[in-house]
Amino acid sequence: MITGKYPSLRLRRSRKTSWSRRLIQENTLTPNDFILPIFLVDGNNKRENIPSMPGVYRYTINRISQIVDKALKLGIPMVALFPKNKNSLKDEIGSESLNENNLVCQAILEIKKKYKNQIGIMCDVALDPYTSHGHDGLIKSSQIINDQTIEVLINQSLLQAEMGCDVLAPSDMMDGRIGKIRKSLDKSKFHNVQILSYAAKYASNFYGPFRNAVGSNKSLKGDKKTYQMDFRNSDEALREIALDIKEGADMVMVKPAMPYLDIIKSIKDKFKIPVFAYQVSGEYSLIETAIKKKLINSDAIYESLISFKRAGANAIVSYYADRINNILK
Ligand code: PBG
16 A cells, blocks of 8 residues: 655655645635534523633523524534423433423524524433433433433434424443334424434543533442443444434434544544544543643644544534634634
8 A cells, every 4th residue: 555665755755845835735614614502591681601711601491592693604414402491390300301391492493483494503402411320321220211211202303303403413322222212203294304323422521511510420429330331342322323214314423422433534534424522621621621731732622633633523512613723724
């Protein structure tokens, strides 16, 4: 594969000027590569700081256009909605997830009313922002019960689809949920609603700041290792992906992103399907804090994002998406 030989071949020759480096660059980033997560909070006219995620905010429904306008102007194709629910709304079975007036439903209606199809909306399918125990599913005798959880996830999916959600993103890691959700969507004439499966989602230590952002950190009892993947495994990720494709996933997600570049690459090589990378809250806050402390310079953001493209990702969920014009400059 390697052609040529020093001294007639000198790779530095092509690196010597900026214009030449630009000509031989193999990967690029544009706003089209991004999905912007938006945190929702109840109340009126608020934009709240999130202490664990400097530079990221929670928005009330009436302020949501502030951030969606920005995404639209930048040319970002899709936003992802995440609610921070009051503790008083949480219970053992995550009932609020099926309330047609919940934060996510309100936000979908608001965004669709104002922006129609100018921007896509993606919603998590999982119960953790709604349960008093902070887990993604229902619990019986200390176990997360798979099949009963799927029944709730189906209803959550149908509700979000009905409100106008474009892309459902099951992030719960129950077995078999993609197929059952797809079937229920089709039966209810939602055959055009896409499914982005969080197919390779690891039981990661990098989700801490997010759990703080949605307020599930204090409530979470134990860990998520019985349903999210073991980070020692990679073959298992391919099995997860293969299953979800067979069950009807349109796109698959790898999460977190930077510690899992090998997984992104092998999925892309093997399956040739759209693969998304989720640069999660812990990755974001690490980079952001290190920049603030002047340990690294801010070009590290671009370097982290291009690594996902290099590995084979088609798109990136990133909390940096709303600042992407500065990053690409
Ligand atoms: C919920 C969910 C999580 C994230 C996205 N959806 C947290 C978790 O599984 O505990 C994490 C995102 C991030 O850390 O940025 N199922």
